[in-house]
Amino acid sequence: MAAFVIRRLLGMVLVLFAVSVLVFLIFTVIPNGDPAYRMAGKNVTPQVVEQIRKEWGFDQNLFVQYTTTMKKLFSGNLISYENRVNVVEEIIRGLPRTFALAIGAALIWFVVGVAVGLFTAVRAGRWPDRVVTVIALVGISMPVFWLGALASYYLGYKANIFPNGGYAEIADEGFLSWLHHLLLPWLVLATLFIGVYSRVVRSSMLDTINEDYVRTARAKGLSERRVLIRHVLRNSLIPVVTLWGLDFGAILGGGAILTETVFDLQGIGQYFAESIKRLDVPPVMAVTMFGAFFIVAFNTFVDIVYALLDPRIRLE
Amino acid sequence: MGSSPLKRFTAAAVTLGAGLAIAACGGGEDSAEEDAAAGQEATTGASAGGKAMVNYTSFPDYLDPALSYTQEGWNTLSTVYTPLVTFRRAEGAEGAELVPALVQEMPEVSEDGKTYSMTLRERLEYSDGKPVKASDFERSLQRALILQSGGSSFYFDIEGAEEYFEGGKAKGDIRGITADDETGEITIKLKTPNGAFPYILSMPFASVVPGDTPFENQTKNPPPGVGPYRFQNVRQGRGYELVRNENFPEIEGLPEPKLDRIEVEIKKNQRRQVQDVIQNKVDWIVDPPPADQLREVKAEYSDRYEEYVTNSTYYYFMNHRVAPFDNPEVRKAVNYAIDKRALARLFGGLLEPGCNFLPPGMQGYEKIDPCPYGDPNEAPQVDKARQMIKDAGVAGDEVFVYGNGEDPSRPTTEYLADVLNQIGFEAKPRIIEASVYFQTVGNQKTNAQIGFANWFQDFPHPQNFMFLVDPASIQNTNNPNLGNVEDPEIRKALKEASQQPIEEAANRYAEVDRQLIAEAHVAPYGHRKLTNFVSERVDFENCTVTHPVYDLDLTQLCVTE
Numbered sequence: 001m002a003a004f005v006i007r008r009l010l011g012m013v014l015v016l017f018a019v020s021v022l023v024f025l026i027f028t029v030i031p032n033g034d035p036a037y038r039m040a041g042k043n044v045t046p047q048v049v050e051q052i053r054k055e056w057g058f059d060q061n062l063f064v065q066y067t068t069t070m071k072k073l074f075s076g077n078l079i080s081y082e083n084r085v086n087v088v089e090e091i092i093r094g095l096p097r098t099f100a101l102a103i104g105a106a107l108i109w110f111v112v113g114v115a116v117g118l119f120t121a122v123r124a125g126r127w128p129d130r131v132v133t134v135i136a137l138v139g140i141s142m143p144v145f146w147l148g149a150l151a152s153y154y155l156g157y158k159a160n161i162f163p164n165g166g167y168a169e170i171a172d173e174g175f176l177s178w179l180h181h182l183l184l185p186w187l188v189l190a191t192l193f194i195g196v197y198s199r200v201v202r203s204s205m206l207d208t209i210n211e212d213y214v215r216t217a218r219a220k221g222l223s224e225r226r227v228l229i230r231h232v233l234r235n236s237l238i239p240v241v242t243l244w245g246l247d248f249g250a251i252l253g254g255g256a257i258l259t260e261t262v263f264d265l266q267g268i269g270q271y272f273a274e275s276i277k278r279l280d281v282p283p284v285m286a287v288t289m290f291g292a293f294f295i296v297a298f299n300t301f302v303d304i305v306y307a308l309l310d311p312r313i314r315l316e
Numbered sequence: 317m318g319s320s321p322l323k324r325f326t327a328a329a330v331t332l333g334a335g336l337a338i339a340a341c342g343g344g345e346d347s348a349e350e351d352a353a354a355g356q357e358a359t360t361g362a363s364a365g366g367k368a369m370v371n372y373t374s375f376p377d378y379l380d381p382a383l384s385y386t387q388e389g390w391n392t393l394s395t396v397y398t399p400l401v402t403f404r405r406a407e408g409a410e411g412a413e414l415v416p417a418l419v420q421e422m423p424e425v426s427e428d429g430k431t432y433s434m435t436l437r438e439r440l441e442y443s444d445g446k447p448v449k450a451s452d453f454e455r456s457l458q459r460a461l462i463l464q465s466g467g468s469s470f471y472f473d474i475e476g477a478e479e480y481f482e483g484g485k486a487k488g489d490i491r492g493i494t495a496d497d498e499t500g501e502i503t504i505k506l507k508t509p510n511g512a513f514p515y516i517l518s519m520p521f522a523s524v525v526p527g528d529t530p531f532e533n534q535t536k537n538p539p540p541g542v543g544p545y546r547f548q549n550v551r552q553g554r555g556y557e558l559v560r561n562e563n564f565p566e567i568e569g570l571p572e573p574k575l576d577r578i579e580v581e582i583k584k585n586q587r588r589q590v591q592d593v594i595q596n597k598v599d600w601i602v603d604p605p606p607a608d609q610l611r612e613v614k615a616e617y618s619d620r621y622e623e624y625v626t627n628s629t630y631y632y633f634m635n636h637r638v639a640p641f642d643n644p645e646v647r648k649a650v651n652y653a654i655d656k657r658a659l660a661r662l663f664g665g666l667l668e669p670g671c672n673f674l675p676p677g678m679q680g681y682e683k684i685d686p687c688p689y690g691d692p693n694e695a696p697q698v699d700k701a702r703q704m705i706k707d708a709g710v711a712g713d714e715v716f717v718y719g720n721g722e723d724p725s726r727p728t729t730e731y732l733a734d735v736l737n738q739i740g741f742e743a744k745p746r747i748i749e750a751s752v753y754f755q756t757v758g759n760q761k762t763n764a765q766i767g768f769a770n771w772f773q774d775f776p777h778p779q780n781f782m783f784l785v786d787p788a789s790i791q792n793t794n795n796p797n798l799g800n801v802e803d804p805e806i807r808k809a810l811k812e813a814s815q816q817p818i819e820e821a822a823n824r825y826a827e828v829d830r831q832l833i834a835e836a837h838v839a840p841y842g843h844r845k846l847t848n849f850v851s852e853r854v855d856f857e858n859c860t861v862t863h864p865v866y867d868l869d870l871t872q873l874c875v876t877e
Binding site for chain 1 (some may be wrong): 377469484552553582584585774793
């Protein structure tokens with residue numbers, strides 16, 4: 001088991017290394033992407049550009065530039081080319097907002113998605129199943145930016161039931177205000193996933209419901225509720241948990257760019273989108289590594305848990 | 317004011333819980349009425365003091381005068397820092413007038429135009445109570461140079477400044493600046509006379525900060541300044557507060573601030589900003605409303621909305637070194653074919669169609685009337701242009717029109733490609749990523765034939781526009797003269813004008829402006845309009861002063877309590 005874990009962790013490091021090299025190269029080889037020109041401002045002269053290049057090491061070869069960037073990233077000293085702000089500090093500043101959005105939304109979509117999946121699975125083929133299936137498909141089909149904009153406009157601006165976007169710090173405005181600001185983003189982000197998860201749970205449960213051990217459980221005289229919860233649902237959740245781990249990792253790593261932007265939460269996703277727009281390599285590198293870390297870490301975690309549950313995976 | 321959104325939410329949740337969803341909607345309407353009533357109450361006249369809320373779409377690039385080079389940055393920093401000379405805080409031409417700020421009188425200029433002498437005002441203090449010293453000026457300029465500020469090169473005319481910059485060592489000395497802390501005398505020696513130097517001296521880069529300010533970006537903890545306000549509670553990327561500076565001296569041309577406190581919040585969603593101004597939660601927004609909200613704002617809130625023309629020019633460059641635009645007749649044909657009214661529509665109406673290269677608010681501007689290519693507010697002469705292209709023998713030539721992917725560059729680029737096709741070219745737009753656009757078209761190797769260009773003033777002196785068409789500024793990379801305008805007469809006229817004070821040089825700049833248009837060196841089509849949209853709390857008539865350099869003067873903003 002220890003060898004398996006070490007192998008997986010090494011794999012994780014390799015993936016992160018590959019991601020960092022790729023991102024660095026992509027943003028460095030873009031034609032005319034020389035950051036020295038952009039940093040020199042509107043009033044550019046060759047002397048200013050040359051001085052910036054020298055000072056910031058843009059005149060070094062790509063390998064040196066890459067290693068310097070990574071060294072600065074891991075020592076927490078990476079500076080944005082755009083506004084010379086410490087990138088790691090910026091990420092830390094956006095972290096509570098992104099985490100708050102991701103954790104709340106992920107809990108909602110998991111709990112509601114599973115409940116709806118369970119509900120439709122036990123009523124498969126009947127009208128409640130069909131109605132909920134249509135609703136789930138509508139949820140999946142609605143883009144977050146569209147739903148978010150509508151919700152924000154009607155429930156926030158027009159009806160004044162929710163704040164019209166923004167984020168409230170608990171320390172400044174209290175827990176209730178924090179919750180109040182996040183409810184709408186949570187619901188909007190969760191809507192898409194609820195549709196997907198309910199479909200996955202339903203399908204997985206329908207596969208499990210016909211297994212021999214379920215029939216055996218029923219034959220033993222267990223109540224239908226107990227059979228569904230302890231035998232069917234529990235086994236059906238394995239693929240769902242895997243999916244949830246990956247989605248949650250991606251959202252934690254700044255993947256909810258659209259939701260953050262529509263509700264102006266100013267978390268990591270929004271920071272990432274703005275940095276890409278400005279071709280500001282340091283934050284792009286840092287947020288990519290940050291996001292990749294969460295995705296790879298959750299993936300590795302799921303693999304390890306699988307290996308614990310099922311020894312065959314370890315052998316493979 | 318009406319009940320808070322949190323209370324409304326709680327009420328709505330309770331109501332919903334009881335199954336009375338309709339009542340919840342009614343609650344929203346009630347509160348809107350309460351807001352409206354509160355708004356009506358708020359029209360009883362503004363008083364000095366109080367607090368206002370202002371929204372920017374993005375955090376200023378820096379809260380450090382040595383580094384900031386954006387509209388948001390200067391809008392804020394002009395209230396906290398003051399250079400030796402500055403602009404009178406007033407609207408229009410009056411706002412472009414230089415006044416002595418930290419110095420007693422305007423600098424005395426030597427006969428040869430190379431030496432500027434001035435004396436610091438007595439008993440000046442920073443907002444933290446420490447005295448201002450003459451040597452602080454040199455240190456402040458050194459900071460800008462060592463930090464490789466975007467404004468560094470403006471100061472290369474000072475003797476020794478370029479060497480100091482290239483040396484890159486904070487402890488050095490700028491040879492051309494001498495400062496005596498005892499007498500407060502400051503002398504600046506230039507390499508060559510520069511009529512625009514007083515304006516350069518007034519830029520925020522030359523704002524005076526304490527001599528012991530670290531040579532690092534100070535955005536997190538901005539240094540004290542000598543301005544009407546001081547910074548408080550700076551939250552990088554999120555916002556900050558401007559609090560009245562009790563040590564601000566009486567300076568003619570710089571009025572006392574009206575508000576005690578201005579809270580600046582960054583709201584990246586412009587739509588939200590507009591909605592918040594409508595609901596009187598925010599008092600002023602720096603950016604114009606998005607196009608889809610503009611009509612509503614103009615129609616329903618015209619009593620607190622205005623548009624003003626900025627000192628900016630939008631134009632198409634035409635590369636004199638690349639066919640077919642090396643032919644003056646072809647360049648004239650382009651000028652005949654452009655419909656400036658259509659272009660204004662592409663800006664959502666926020667463009668003042670024009671014929672001049674210099675903007676209307678600029679010294680040296682003399683309206684070119686009649687415009688040789690027809691009235692900018694009337695239909696273009698496309699048939700005439702088509703005939704000229706035919707006569708020039710370039711019909712059917714392939715042309716790439718350069719532009720970047722952002723508004724308004726993309727639509728105006730696509731528009732021009734369409735116009736060029738109408739007059740006989742085979743034109744296609746070539747869209748470049750915005751962050752590298754000017755770098756790309758400013759590289760001679762790109763051989764960009766024609767494309768989108770614009771310029772917003774750094775300071776209200778025509779030199780700050782004319783360098784874009786000055787043959788002397790042509791360079792191989794990052795060429796500001798995108799069209800490679802190489803007219804020797806223009807070069808000579810601009811060189812001579814640059815060495816004269818603006819009062820003497822204004823006519824020459826006007827002449828160059830006429831020549832640029834007559835010979836179709838460029839194809840200008842208008843000047844950008846910006847907007848002021850304020851809450852009902854703001855006394856719109858008396859408290860919104862739009863400065864030609866700093867936009868809305870925050871020091872003169874006032875609100876009702």
